[in-house]
Amino acid sequence: MHEIIEQLASTIREAAAQHTPLCIRGGGSKDFYGGPLRGETLGVSAYHGIIDYEPSELVMTARAGTSLVEIENTLRYKGQMLAFEPPHFGLHSTLGGCIATGLAGPRRAYTASVRDTVLGARLLDGKGDDLRFGGQVMKNVAGFDVSRLLAGSMGTLGVILELSLKVLPLPVAEATLRFEHAAAGAIALMNEWAGQPLPLSATAWHDGKLQVRLSGAAAAVSAAIKQLGGERVDDNAAQRYWQDIREQSALFFTSAKTLWRLSVKSTTPPLNLPGAQLLEWNGALRWLATDADAAAVRAAAQSGGGHATLFRGGDKALGVFHALPPALHAIEHKLKRAFDPAGIFNPGRLYPDF
Amino acid sequence: MNSVADSPQIDFTRQRKVVDALAAFLPEHALLYAREDVQPYECDGLSAYRQMPMVVVLPDTEAQVQRILQTCHALRVPVVARGAGTGLSGGALPPGDGVLLSLARFMRILDIDAAARSARLQPGVRNLAISEAASPYGLYYAPDPSSQIACSIGGNVAENSGGMHCLKYGLTVHNILKLRAYTIDGDLLEIGGDGLDSAGYDLLALMTGSEGLLAVITEVTVKLLPIPERAQCILAAFDDVGKAGQAVANIIAAGIIPAGLEMMDKITTGAVEPFVNAGYPLDAEAILLCESDGNDAEVAEEIERMKAVMRASGATEVRVSSSEAERYRFWAGRKAAFPAAGRVSPDYYCMDGTIPKRALPRVLKAITELSVKYGLRCMNVFHAGDGNLHPLILYDANQPGELQRTEQFGAEILKLSIDVGGTITGEHGVGVEKIDAMCMQFKPLELATFHAVKAAFDEHALLNPGKAVPTLHRCAEFGRMHVHAGQQKFPDLPRF
Numbered sequence: 056m057h058e059i060i061e062q063l064a065s066t067i068r069e070a071a072a073q074h075t076p077l078c079i080r081g082g083g084s085k086d087f088y089g090g091p092l093r094g095e096t097l098g099v100s101a102y103h104g105i106i107d108y109e110p111s112e113l114v115m116t117a118r119a120g121t122s123l124v125e126i127e128n129t130l131r132y133k134g135q136m137l138a139f140e141p142p143h144f145g146l147h148s149t150l151g152g153c154i155a156t157g158l159a160g161p162r163r164a165y166t167a168s169v170r171d172t173v174l175g176a177r178l179l180d181g182k183g184d185d186l187r188f189g190g191q192v193m194k195n196v197a198g199f200d201v202s203r204l205l206a207g208s209m210g211t212l213g214v215i216l217e218l219s220l221k222v223l224p225l226p227v228a229e230a231t232l233r234f235e236h237a238a239a240g241a242i243a244l245m246n247e248w249a250g251q252p253l254p255l256s257a258t259a260w261h262d263g264k265l266q267v268r269l270s271g272a273a274a275a276v277s278a279a280i281k282q283l284g285g286e287r288v289d290d291n292a293a294q295r296y297w298q299d300i301r302e303q304s305a306l307f308f309t310s311a312k313t314l315w316r317l318s319v320k321s322t323t324p325p326l327n328l329p330g331a332q333l334l335e336w337n338g339a340l341r342w343l344a345t346d347a348d349a350a351a352v353r354a355a356a357q358s359g360g361g362h363a364t365l366f367r368g369g370d371k372a373l374g375v376f377h378a379l380p381p382a383l384h385a386i387e388h389k390l391k392r393a394f395d396p397a398g399i400f401n402p403g404r405l406y407p408d409f
Numbered sequence: 410m411n412s413v414a415d416s417p418q419i420d421f422t423r424q425r426k427v428v429d430a431l432a433a434f435l436p437e438h439a440l441l442y443a444r445e446d447v448q449p450y451e452c453d454g455l456s457a458y459r460q461m462p463m464v465v466v467l468p469d470t471e472a473q474v475q476r477i478l479q480t481c482h483a484l485r486v487p488v489v490a491r492g493a494g495t496g497l498s499g500g501a502l503p504p505g506d507g508v509l510l511s512l513a514r515f516m517r518i519l520d521i522d523a524a525a526r527s528a529r530l531q532p533g534v535r536n537l538a539i540s541e542a543a544s545p546y547g548l549y550y551a552p553d554p555s556s557q558i559a560c561s562i563g564g565n566v567a568e569n570s571g572g573m574h575c576l577k578y579g580l581t582v583h584n585i586l587k588l589r590a591y592t593i594d595g596d597l598l599e600i601g602g603d604g605l606d607s608a609g610y611d612l613l614a615l616m617t618g619s620e621g622l623l624a625v626i627t628e629v630t631v632k633l634l635p636i637p638e639r640a641q642c643i644l645a646a647f648d649d650v651g652k653a654g655q656a657v658a659n660i661i662a663a664g665i666i667p668a669g670l671e672m673m674d675k676i677t678t679g680a681v682e683p684f685v686n687a688g689y690p691l692d693a694e695a696i697l698l699c700e701s702d703g704n705d706a707e708v709a710e711e712i713e714r715m716k717a718v719m720r721a722s723g724a725t726e727v728r729v730s731s732s733e734a735e736r737y738r739f740w741a742g743r744k745a746a747f748p749a750a751g752r753v754s755p756d757y758y759c760m761d762g763t764i765p766k767r768a769l770p771r772v773l774k775a776i777t778e779l780s781v782k783y784g785l786r787c788m789n790v791f792h793a794g795d796g797n798l799h800p801l802i803l804y805d806a807n808q809p810g811e812l813q814r815t816e817q818f819g820a821e822i823l824k825l826s827i828d829v830g831g832t833i834t835g836e837h838g839v840g841v842e843k844i845d846a847m848c849m850q851f852k853p854l855e856l857a858t859f860h861a862v863k864a865a866f867d868e869h870a871l872l873n874p875g876k877a878v879p880t881l882h883r884c885a886e887f888g889r890m891h892v893h894a895g896q897q898k899f900p901d902l903p904r905f
Contacts, residue, residue: 195763196832
């Protein structure tokens with residue numbers, strides 16, 4: 056494994072000297088996400104394998120090329136899971152890609168985001184230097200939190216080599232309930248329930264139907280079923296349903312020509328935009344299949360206190376991610392240069408200009 | 410009346426220049442520089458480190474904060490932001506050649522959005538005041554550092570404060586949504602958003618725990634959580650600290666995430682019991698406090714599972730709180746551990762390492778051996794659930810050689826924390842106190858990266874200089890925290 060790091064580091068040093076862009080790639084399952092792929096492919100899935108996993112620590116350390124399937128199977132065998140229920144979007148998705156894109160699934164609003172669970176990281180920066188930040192412990196305030204900064208950075212700061220993540224026990228019991236509501240009613244209900252001590256672990260609304268997943272101690276789940284009412288969804292059907300939402304294999308997603316992802320305040324009223332919508336995370340996540348103008352979609356996200364991402368399809372030339380105000384953009388650009396002075400890692404994947 | 414301070418350390422020409430520049434827009438009451446006026450700001454909760462600030466400013470508005478920063482930037486004057494001043498690592502130690510920027514007047518709760526479960530706060534709002542204001546809506550703010558009656562949310566963000574419930578509910582970084590902050594250039598940054606994530610790099614995570622080195626926070630939006638229906642606490646006694654450590658691992662391995670999981674050793678229970686009458690079993694080598702929260706049925710179920718694990722792990726006694734009064738009594742001793750240390754010993758020295766839980770028995774054993782080796786008592790109080798240790802080395806600075814032995818003892822504990830895969834600081838921050846220990850934990854290239862991150866926000870290194878990240882040539886010896894009898898500010902605040 057040491058030779059792989061040496062090889063990667065020497066490729067990086069050479070690319071930096073020549074100013075050759077590198078396109079960091081694990082399993083390739085998220086090639087569709089973010090700005091266009093540019094530069095020579097730097098494959099990183101050879102650096103794989105779980106390094107350290109002791110269930111009683113609630114911490115797993117693994118190489119970034121480890122497949123998500125292996126990570127999740129290993130955890131499940133010990134009764135644990137990744138807290139953020141990541142989408143795979145393909146058979147070969149890797150841990151590194153999962154963290155670099157920072158994408159989380161249905162459970163995210165009720166447990167943790169990708170970056171919430173990151174405890175430590177080892178990376179090669181743009182000079183090929185081998186650096187470690189954070190660690191393998193839950194509480195650590197030594198130095199700036201560089202390892203969490205990597206989550207969602209789209210590979211633009213460095214080649215992630217290893218990650219330590221906080222993991223959680225699998226819930227003992229799980230149940231899904233279905234309700235009939237229009238969007239506004241569903242948003243109100245999801246937020247009302249989120250303000251009560253209920254074992255919620257996922258919510259999704261689409262086309263008049265609200266589905267709510269409960270996870271936790273058996274006693275907590277059965278008490279919540281009684282309290283909330285609704286129609287109980289068969290366990291197998293429920294599992295398929297949440298998987299289809301997470302992996303975007305539900306008809307709403309597969310039939311969308313242009314798919315936007317809007318992250319907004321959970322109580323934001325239904326978006327007044329053409330097209331179909333699917334809501335998650337108590338209403339804090341809005342999926343929108345629309346041919347509306349990018350500017351209109353971004354304005355709607357901004358008025359909801361958030362931001363919009365052109366997730367699939369559409370015209371990437373106009374920018375995939377929400378543009379930042381100038382002062383923030385300038386700082387992010389300087390951060391990028393701090394890690395990658397030659398600008399070789401995934402240029403254009405996060406922002407058109409770096 | 411202000412008059413230029415008569416302090417030998419202050420450069421009066423420089424002071425006059427800075428005061429004049431600030432007086433151009435700050436009202437008289439917001440600008441202090443007379444010795445007697447600035448003295449209250451000479452230290453934070455770590456009073457072993459003191460420095461008279463050259464100038465103290467107490468702005469009332471964001472516009473003033475912005476102009477203060479622009480002015481100091483133009484004059485190349487260092488600025489140190491200060492919240493409630495309860496920090497334990499000297500993070501708010503003032504600059505002798507610069508400006509201490511107190512945010513004490515930013516005390517307003519700007520908005521509570523009960524439906525969206527969030528609160529918008531000025532940075533000087535006390536941690537506990539958030540939960541008090543949210544409670545009519547059945548909501549609370551989860552991170553609860555023990556100084557929560559006094560510490561402020563701005564400082565909590567700067568330090569990424571934890572508390573007793575962070576194993577289950579997370580640290581500050583997990584419980585905030587948005588910040589307004591000003592860079593030293595006076596640029597306003599709106600970081601994060603009202604949704605659960607934001608565009609671009611995760612600057613919200615980077616800002617959290619940055620110890621005032623990157624920007625000055627003027628507003629914080631926090632998440633609020635529903636108050637659990639009920640909480641119940643188990644007190645389990647063990648005849649061996651190793652067994653207690655193993656019980657902690659067994660609880661987690663059983664798939665339980667307790668709302669709180671704390672350990673105290675025999676010397677600690679013996680020290681606190683006379684003050685709090687918690688009814689601790691004083692013959693036990695260690696006790697664990699293990700809390701469950703949730704709805705009635707859930708807590709009942711979880712408490713039974715916790716009891717079974719404690720018994721299987723060799724607990725000699727397992728008590729369950731039967732009332733809120735009893736639950737508070739169980740916790741009272743834990744919360745009184747730091748003040749109790751100050752009462753049973755003239756001085757104590759507090760460590761803040763975090764270690765992987767599996768190393769707990771080994772580290773506890775090593776600390777016991779070090780205690781014998783150095784001839785110094787050590788009280789061990791731990792956030793056991795997340796491996797955050799607070800060994801309190803008891804010593805008497807008036808006894809020749811004791812201070813030096815204490816320093817060596819402490820350095821060995823820090824080194825041990827790193828050796829077993831842990832960190833030098835779990836929640837108190839690096840500040841000035843552990844700046845040298847940073848050199849043990851990070852390689853020069855990693856420290857250089859921290860400096861580059863700092864420079865992306867603050868090119869001339871004017872915000873809180875000399876804190877949190879050591880310069881490479883400084884990397885020489887271990888840092889430490891000394892609390893001399895009567896010197897700690899807020900001596901009655903519970904610390905844990």
